[in-house]
Amino acid sequence: MGGSQSTRKLSVDNENAIQVSQDALERIQAQLAANQAAQPAAPVAPQFVPPQYYESRRQQLDNAAEEAYWARRIEGLKRAHEKINSGMQIEYQKTLKEANDLFELAQKDKIASKLPPCQEEKAKVLQCYSTNPNKSLLCAVLVNNFNECVCNSRVAAVSAS
Template sequence: MGGSQSTRKLSVDNENAIQVSQEAIDRIQAQLQAKQAEQPQPTPQYTAPPPPYYDQRKQHEYAAEEAYWVRRIENLKRAHDKINSGMHIEYQKTLKEANELFDMVKDDKMASKLPPCQEEKAKVLQCYSTNPDKSLLCSVLVNEFNDCVCKSRVAAVTAS
């Protein structure tokens, strides 16, 4: 974990790149070689491998760190599962409540599917069709229809 080098490579295509002539490249390489020749190469002081106890200590440190992160990830997974299950329970409860509300509305719509006062309406329409020029003769039936509509409105308001 984090102990190895990354093997990712990046390539960039740039159409607006500056083109350098071969002569310039040769000059730059010659200058670099001259500078490297001027600098003395450092001699290694200690080339033997580190003592074995050092490697064992590092291995124990890496193992302890690995165990720590494994425990941490497992704890986070358990916490996530607990939160997820709680959210799922709440979702199911809310869905059930919403379905119950929709069922209530649907039942109310079915109960009030037929408009009220259909008989009175039919009597008023028949009276008007039989007496086209004498509409005042139907006033008693119109008043009965009006009373029925008012009663049904009051009943609907008190029911809700």
């Protein structure tokens, strides 16, 4: 059905065809040739093709300019980085000194707080006993004062923590 080619033929008659004589054809060709000879040839603009060494030299100059730009940029960044680093170093040293000062102050407070309490009362009691070796009841008031001091320091220590 659709697998074979059609065997029909179609023919068209062209009634509007123009017949040109050989004389007319030669005159038209002669006129075209004269027109082409009369028109000057369009001048072809010479194109400048730079020599190969020029291109490489120009490329070298461009590369050198770009290298110089980036070298200046890197140097500027290095200077800025060094400036920031020096500021940070100064701040670090200042903070370290402050921390050490605070640490020393805290150590002094710890040492002061580690001293046993009531040293004065203890010294008075010991002196009383050494001056009155056989009369210990004479030192009873000093012993009571020492005992109260110890109790008060214990209460203060417990309430502080």
